[in-house]
Amino acid sequence: MEPIRAINREVGSGREIASIEIPRIGLGVWMMNGPNECKNAVIDAISIGYRMIDTARSYGNEEEVGEAIRESGIDRSEITVVTKLRRMHAISYESTIEHCKISLEKLAMDQIDLYLVHAPPEDAGAREPVWRAMEDLLEAGLVRTIGVSNYGVHHLRDLESYAKIMPCVNQVELNPWIQRPELHSVTREMGAITMAYSPLARGQKANDPEISEISNKIGCTGAQAAIRWCLDQGAVVIPKSSDPSRQRENLDSMGVNIDPIRNEIDNLDSNHVSGWDPTVEP
Ligand SMILES: NC(=O)c1ccc[n+]([C@@H]2O[C@H](COP(=O)([O-])OP(=O)(O)OC[C@H]3O[C@@H](n4cnc5c(N)ncnc54)[C@H](OP(=O)(O)O)[C@@H]3O)[C@@H](O)[C@H]2O)c1
Numbered sequence: 099m100e101p102i103r104a105i106n107r108e109v110g111s112g113r114e115i116a117s118i119e120i121p122r123i124g125l126g127v128w129m130m131n132g133p134n135e136c137k138n139a140v141i142d143a144i145s146i147g148y149r150m151i152d153t154a155r156s157y158g159n160e161e162e163v164g165e166a167i168r169e170s171g172i173d174r175s176e177i178t179v180v181t182k183l184r185r186m187h188a189i190s191y192e193s194t195i196e197h198c199k200i201s202l203e204k205l206a207m208d209q210i211d212l213y214l215v216h217a218p219p220e221d222a223g224a225r226e227p228v229w230r231a232m233e234d235l236l237e238a239g240l241v242r243t244i245g246v247s248n249y250g251v252h253h254l255r256d257l258e259s260y261a262k263i264m265p266c267v268n269q270v271e272l273n274p275w276i277q278r279p280e281l282h283s284v285t286r287e288m289g290a291i292t293m294a295y296s297p298l299a300r301g302q303k304a305n306d307p308e309i310s311e312i313s314n315k316i317g318c319t320g321a322q323a324a325i326r327w328c329l330d331q332g333a334v335v336i337p338k339s340s341d342p343s344r345q346r347e348n349l350d351s352m353g354v355n356i357d358p359i360r361n362e363i364d365n366l367d368s369n370h371v372s373g374w375d376p377t378v379e380p
Contacts, residue, residue, distance in 0.1 A: 099122045099329065100122075101119040101120055101122065102119070102122045102334060103117050103118070103119055103120075104243055104267050104290075104291050105117040105289060106236065106243050106263050106264065106266045107241065107264050107266075107289050108262065108263055108264075109153075109258060109262055109264055112289075113240045115236070116243050116266075116370070117243065118178060118242050118243050119178075120212070120267075120291070120334050121149045121150045121178060122335065122352060123148070123329070123334070123335050123336070123337070123352060124148060124149075124150030124151060124178065124180070124334065124336045125139065125143040125151050125152065125336065125337075125338070125345065126336040126338035127140065127152065127153050127157060127159055127163060127338065128338055129157075129162075129338065130157075130159060130162075130195065130338075130340055131146050135167055135340055136153075136157075136159040136163065136166070137162040137163075138161070138166075138340075139166075139339070139340040140163055140170070141169060141170055142168045142370055143342075144166070144167070144170040144172050144177065146345060146346050147349060148180060148345070149176055149177050149351065150177065150178040150180065150334075150336070151163055151177065151178070151179055152269075152295075152336040153179075153180065153181050153182065154214075155181065155182060155183070155200075155215055155216075155265075156182070156184045156216065156255065159199055160181060160204035160205045161204050161206075163179065163181075164203060164204065164205035164207060165206075167179070167181070172295075174207070178211045179205065179211045179212075180212040180213075180269075180336075181203075181210055181212075181213060181214070181290050182214040182215070182334075183198065183213065183215050183228070184197065184216055185216050185220065188215055188216070188219040188224060188228045188259045189219065189221060189224050190224060190228070190231075191230055191231040193228075194206055194227075194231035195234070195235065198231075198235050198240055198241065199240070201213075202240060209239065209240060209241065209242055210240070210300065211241075211242045211243065212244070212245055212267060213232065213235060213241040213243075213244055214244075214245045214247045214267065215228060215232065215246045215249075216248070216326055217247060217248040217249075217374075218246075218248065218376055218377075222380070225253075225256070225260075226240075226260040227262055229257060229260065230262075232244040233262055235241070240283050243266045244263070244265060244266065245265040245266050245268065245269065245290065245293075246265045246267070247267075247268065247270065247293075247298055248269070248374075248376040248377055249265075249270075249377065250378060251280060251334045251377075254268065254284055255260065258288065261361055264288055264337035265345070266289075266290055266291065267291050268281075268285045268291075268293070269292075269295055270292060270293075270294070271295055271296045271299075271323055271371065271375065272286075272292060272294035272295070272297070272328055273294065273296060273297045273298065273303070273327070274309055274323075274324050274327050274330070275299055275367065276299075276366075276367070276368075276370050277331075277333060278377075281377060282331060282333070286332070291332070291333070291334055292331070292333040292334075293333065293335075293336060294331070294333040294334065294335045294336070295336055296373070297324055297325050297328050297335050297337050298321055298324055298325075298337060298338070299372040300372040300373055302372050304321050306320055308366065309323055309324060309363070309366065312363065313359065315358065315359055316354070316355070316356065318351075319347060320350060321337070321347060321351075322347060322354050323347070323351075323356055323359065323363060325351035325355060326351045327363050329351065330360075335344055350351035
């Protein structure tokens with residue numbers, strides 16, 4: 099599957115301000131806590147063809163991601179690096195600028211390809227200055243594109259009222275068990291791509307008997323059917339695995355055709371939140 103172009107557009111005119119090519123599947127690196135677990139997982143993933151890594155300040159492994167990319171033998175320019183402004187740092191304009199620079203230092207990189215506000219700032223009064231700082235980071239070239247994560251429909255509409263530049267991505271939990279049709283379609287209307295996190299519901303559904311029974315009919319695994327379902331929604335997907343064979347299994351979802359079982363997968367929606375859900379916060 100071809101990468102998707104994620105575009106930051108000017109509010110009002112729709113003029114393109116910045117863009118990047120994003121591979122359809124990336125490696126999520128949350129909860130890689132063992133010694134060098136993240137570094138080894140990123141090196142393994144790159145060696146089998148992953149070209150996007152999703153990290154965050156709060157995951158505590160930006161350094162390992164940077165080291166792994168440098169040691170991978172693949173040119174930095176071929177890998178899309180996503181990281182996020184931690185919620186506790188999303189409190190002001192100054193804090194946003196400062197913590198982006200710290201992430202760059204930890205990654206030991208000149209530029210972040212996609213920088214996300216990890217979740218709507220808890221202090222609603224900080225949302226506008228935080229986003230203004232994101233826009234300025236883009237203009238200054240410290241980041242190539244900017245986006246948000248865990249923004250609900252009302253957060254996106256509110257953002258449109260104060261933004262000069264719209265986000266190119268909204269990263270949210272999306273999988274067959276939490277399908278969010280309204281949020282996904284509003285995200286698209288606003289010109290952003292949905293990036294589907296926890297496609298296996300944090301692993302809670304990775305070996306779920308119901309999806310395994312359905313996916314057996316077409317000879318793929320439940321994990322592959324779930325990831326393919328997300329891809330078919332038009333989302334970019336970031337499954338986490340520290341295991342090279344499961345990383346490959348997940349990447350191979352791109353070659354699976356779930357048409358014969360699509361209706362059954364569509365019917366799995368149960369609004370299952372696997373962890374947190376800031377999209378519903380005020
Ligand atoms: N923006 C946010 O607020 C937010 C929130 C959550 C996650 N994320 C991002 O999204 C990424 C993915 O989400 P996630 O880590 O929550 O969970 P996930 O990708 O839904 O599931 C990961 C879990 O499933 C297991 N697994 C992976 N592939 C498998 C397979 N083919 N068969 C069986 N088990 C499999 C993994 O174990 P092994 O490692 O042992 O394979 C791990 O325990 C994160 O790493 C992070 O980058 C973002």
